[in-house]
Amino acid sequence: MSITVKNLDYTYPSGVTALNNVSLKINKGEYIAIMGANGAGKTTLIKHFNGLLKPTKGHVLVNDIDTITSSVAEMAKIVGFVFQNPDHQLFLTTVEEEIKFGPTNFDFPEEQIQEDMEKVVTFLNLKNLLKRSPFSLSEGERKRVALASVLVMNPEILILDEPTMGQDAIQKRNIAKMINELNQQGRTITLVTHDVEFVAECQPRVVAMTEGRVIADGMAKDVLTNLEILAKTKLRPPQITALAWEIANQEQSFPKDVITISEMKTNLLEFRR
Amino acid sequence: MENIIQIRNLKFSYRPSRQPAIREIDLDIRKGEYIAIAGLSGCGKSTFCRCLNGLIPHFYRSGVMKGSVTVDGLDTRELPLYEITQKVGMVFQDPESQLMALTVERDIAFGPENLGLPREEIRARVEEALELVKIAHLRERAPHELSGGEQQRVAIASVLALQPKILVLDEPTANLDPAGAVDVLNIIENLQVQKKITVIIVEHRLELALQSATRLLIMHDGTLVFDDKPEKLIAKDIIPAEAYGVQMPSLIQLFTQLMDEGHSFSQIPFNIPLAASIILSELGSARSTSE
Known part of the structure; x- marks a missing residue:
């Protein structure tokens, strides 16, 4: 078991209740997307996964450690957290220092730090930016630096808040590929995203949230083709799903639960026969 | 039709020693066009937007600009920034960076007040802007309490109150959920149709932008590598388009x-x-x- 959320409530000091009786189990090695409208409580939920926020009520267990009793530093070795806004985690003068900061603080051996850094910068296409200041970089580049500085710690659980936001097509594909690889290496991945097209192609388990509650939890294919859930979470169906619905409007035998391009092609060719 | 923007041999570097962010751009934009701009991160899209609204060269003074940008018949180098902002309204990715007043209404009134317009004129402009982006019901609210999509609409309204002929939007939907993004893009399309405002929008979500855009520009490494109707993109090879960061x-x-x-x-x-x-x-x- 990786993460267990039990009857979690969270109320901000301002009095706003952001989470309302959330229960959720994330197994080791799973790949989960948490989806929902702005303000649904997604980010508040994942901030509990590394102890940044402590439950107002209920419990969050990470590898059987209760986050109430553990420090964020302790959790940082297990849980890597990549913020939505990279400026919230970048503060050093060069990209290289930024990436080395975590492992240096944990006294990893210098050679290993160098080796791990080489790996992530190659992976994230940051090699020729190592000497630059993070603040001279574009939004998309800064986001990759923030991701690199977390990945270099080799966390067992990786939490990403809107990893594809502001990324161009190539970086998006790289991120999708990288997340898949990290997941195949056995890491647990939890990400928050609005990007239905990304989720349609990557097909993680989807947890849908509205107003601080989980309203659906299932396969991407089931959640993203459910009109009621989409409406409640203010998500739009993937383009391919919308096309399937439009076709099914006129040809009732056409399946409505189609989310990927390849599924759509198969269905179209079958339908043609 | 009349060119509202003319760009000739435009080059720009943020510092004399730095690689140019804009290598060479020549471009004519006609009044009332709806133009989408796409390209890899770091290709110069945001720099290009800053050239359109006069932030370059007036604000980024340590930079080196060559060539010319003519907006509504006037050279941006010779026009003070406050006059350019009445012609070219700029909306950024993060609406919070643009909003500062305690109520939506005050925020929208800020620009016209600073121009020293008469009270009645300010009131009329605020009302019109509220109507255009459909946020009249939010007038008394504090901008920071609103959702991202609502905030972005307030930011657009604040810019509209200056009655610009051109609206430049730099990834206006990047921080919004899908419903908020669709709302904002619908509003923008409406403005182009109703008010004949020229729209130039940097947008990664082509599936949304291409529903309204009549012209697509793709930037790469500080130059334009594609300038045509969106349909033409498909006629060319799909792979180069993706190499330029354009997600089909x-x-x-x-x-x-x-x-x-x-x-x-x-x-x-x-x-x-x-x-x-x-x-x-x-x-x-x-x-x-x-x-």
Whole structure:
């Protein structure tokens, strides 16, 4: 078991209740997307996964450690957290220092730090930016630096808040590929995203949230083709799903639960026969 | 039709020693066009936007600008920034960076107040802007309490109160959820249709932007590598488009893949209803010819 959320409530000091009786189990090695409208409580939920926020009520267990009793530093070795806004985690003068900061603080051996850094910068296409200041970089580049500085710690659980936001097509594909690889290496991945097209192609388990509650939890294919859930979470169906619905409007035998391009092609060719 | 923007031999570096962010751009934009700009991160899109609204050269003074940008017949180098902002309204990715007043209404009034306009005129402009972006019901609210999509609409309204002829939007939907993004893009389309405002929008979500844009620019490494109707993008090879950071909407990918596999279609659709009707009529007719 990786993460267990039990009857979690969270109320901000301002009095706003952001989470309302959330229960959720994330197994080791799973790949989960948490989806929902702005303000649904997604980010508040994942901030509990590394102890940044402590439950107002209920419990969050990470590898059987209760986050109430553990420090964020302790959790940082297990849980890597990549913020939505990279400026919230970048503060050093060069990209290289930024990436080395975590492992240096944990006294990893210098050679290993160098080796791990080489790996992530190659992976994230940051090699020729190592000497630059993070603040001279574009939004998309800064986001990759923030991701690199977390990945270099080799966390067992990786939490990403809107990893594809502001990324161009190539970086998006790289991120999708990288997340898949990290997941195949056995890491647990939890990400928050609005990007239905990304989720349609990557097909993680989807947890849908509205107003601080989980309203659906299932396969991407089931959640993203459910009109009621989409409406409640203010998500739009993937383009391919919308096309399937439009076709099914006129040809009732056409399946409505189609989310990927390849599924759509198969269905179209079958339908043609 | 009249060119509202003329760009000649534009080059720009943020510092004399730095690589140029804009290497060479020549471009004419006609009044009332709706232009989408795409490209890899770091390709110069945001720099280009700053050239349009005069932040370059007036604000980024340590930079080196060559060539000229003419907006509504006037050279931006010779026009003070406050005059350019009345011609070119700029909306950024993060609406919070643009909002500062305690109520929505005050925020929208800020620009016209600073121009020293008469009270009645300010009031009329605020009302019009509130109506145009459909946020009259939010007038008394504090901008920081609103959702991202609402905040972005307030930011657009604040810019509209200066009655610009051109609206430049730098990834205005990047921080919004899908419903908020659609809201904002619908509002923008409306402005272009109703008010004949020229729209220039940097947008990664082509599946949304291409429903309204009549012209697509792709930037790469500080130059324009594509400038044509969006449909033409498909006629060219799909792979170079992606190398330039342009993510083909999955609808377009579907059609391109079907065409690669030997199907032919009368056109490539950019919206769902058209796509469905093309599939139903043309994949169907393929059935009758192949049998």
